[in-house]
Amino acid sequence: MMRVLSALCVTALLVLASGPDAAPLAEAQTPDTLVVAQGVDMQTGDPHKTTLTHAVNVLVNLYDTLVGRDASLALKPGLALSWRQVDPTTWEFKLRQGVKFHNGEPFNAQAVKYSFERMQDPKTKWPGAASIRLIKSVTVVDDSTVRFTTERPWPLLPRYLGYYGMIVPPKLTESGEDTLVRHPIGTGAYKFVRWVKDDRVELEANPDYWGGKPRISHVTFRAIPNESARLAELLTGSVHLINTVPPELFKPIQDSQKAKLVEGKSLSVYYVIYNLVNIPKDRPLADKRVRQALNYAIDRQAILSSIMHNVGKPVATVCTDVMLGCDASIPAFPYDPERAKALLREAGYPNGFDFVISTTSGAYPGDRDATLAIVDQLNKIGVRARANVTEYGVQLKTVQARQLADDGWFTRFTDFFGVSTIIPFRAFYSPGEWSLWRPGNKEFDQLIEAANTAADEAQIKDISRKVQMMFKDEAPAIVLFTAANVYGMHPDLDWTPRPDLVLPMFDAAWKKR
Secondary structure, X not given: OHHHHHHHHHHHHHHHHOOHHHHHHHHHOOOOOXXXXXOOOOOOOOOOOOOOHHHXXXXXXXXXXXXXXXXXXXXEEOOEEEEEEEEOOEEEEEXXXXXXXXXXXXXXHHHHHHHHHHHHOOOOXXXXXXXXXXXXXXXXXXXOEEEEEEOOOOOOHHHHHOOOXXXXXXXXXXXXXXXXXXXXXXXXXXXXXXXXXXXXXEEEEOXXXXXXXXXXXXXXXXXXXXXXXXXXXXXXXXXXXEOOOOHHHHHHHHOOOOOEEEEEOOXXXXXXXXXXOOOOOOOHHHOHHHHHHHHHOOOHHHHHHHOOOOOOEEOOOOOOOOOEXXXXXXXXXXXXXXXXXXXXXXXXXXXXXXXXXXXXXXXXXXXXXXXXXXXXXXXXXXXXXXXXXXOHHHHHHHHHOOOOOOOEEEEEEEOOOOEOOHHHHHHOOOOOOOOOXXXXXXXXXXXXXXXXXXXXXXXXXXXXXXXXXHHHHHOOEXXXXXXXXXXXXXXXXXXXXXXXXOOOOOOOEEOOO
């Protein structure tokens, strides 16, 4: 019913999208402006204060990392022209010369050292600090050379620096801890113009960008929480790109002459992650038989068919088949409600138990409806399940603080590196930035740590299979499915979606304008 209502709302919103409320934004745009709409505004302009995708989508246009990546996630030079492994625990990066931050401050090796030390400083409270915790030190060799020393051999370091590690201007940042929060300053392809909180962030092309001036001169990122409202603005032409399009809104885009539907490869997996933070032993979810039972209770294909419009497929553990080391021979949990009931009886819960799932509406494609379907399926095996629809930002803050009051967390995790051990590192490794499996499983944590220091791809594959097998047995989450990343775009916009969901606009161009 909600999907029908969403579709019906589009017609009314088409009128509203071009009404008086849209005028202030229209006046601020040039004919060349590219308008991107997301469901959530960025939370901060400081890249060392967040890892949230909606914020990174904006910040990636303002800041640079040492290592760049193309649309297929292949590594390429970024602020570093080249890199090499000096010895098993030392990497050397040769930096671009003559690059300046948007405020005129020079980029150099000292800026790299400062940025990484700031990211790792507990006072900064960067949520991604655990991801680079193997970096022991950053040494300035000269103005254009830095060396990273790691705690252990870390062959994946360049892959990590292709996503993490945005470089900030030391002098400006030292002038105040909150300096970048409201006014981001980087070396990126675009410069910050204005941020109207919960409404839009306006950017302009950096004419002095080391990679050349962007082909689109102005980019505006708008926050439009309602899915149908985002669609309506796309169909009227006031928005040119929307991400995470929900399946029920595919058809209006496909039928429109003013928009096109574009699918990108997916490195994302949907879950209901169990809240296992310091869980007492007498609680249902403390028993892995219960955790497995809930997996057997879910008909993934039915959800994909009815809610995701047959986009996607069931997933077995922590990865998709496009990731390095993902073992396709490991089967997903089959839909077996009788097996689920038997496990509950065996665990001492023949009459079920209460189970509340924290979910969102519009943060991910199909999030609310998929959660309601899961709730319905769990109720059929006697579990008294219900959904708690929560505002996206509030939900994430409670998860990061490990203060989630509910029993499960409906979410989507994306592997930003194309390696099958990344999602378990972020979401299920006990020190991970989003992990609700605490204190976790010692053997599982050790496997994740071993994967991070694997010498080569063959070793990664071997360790990853062990991670996947243990994950399926321990079942710290209800594993659901993967689904293609789907975008709505203006027909004249030339831009290639990326598997990592990030929205860099440097490569975007108008075919005609």
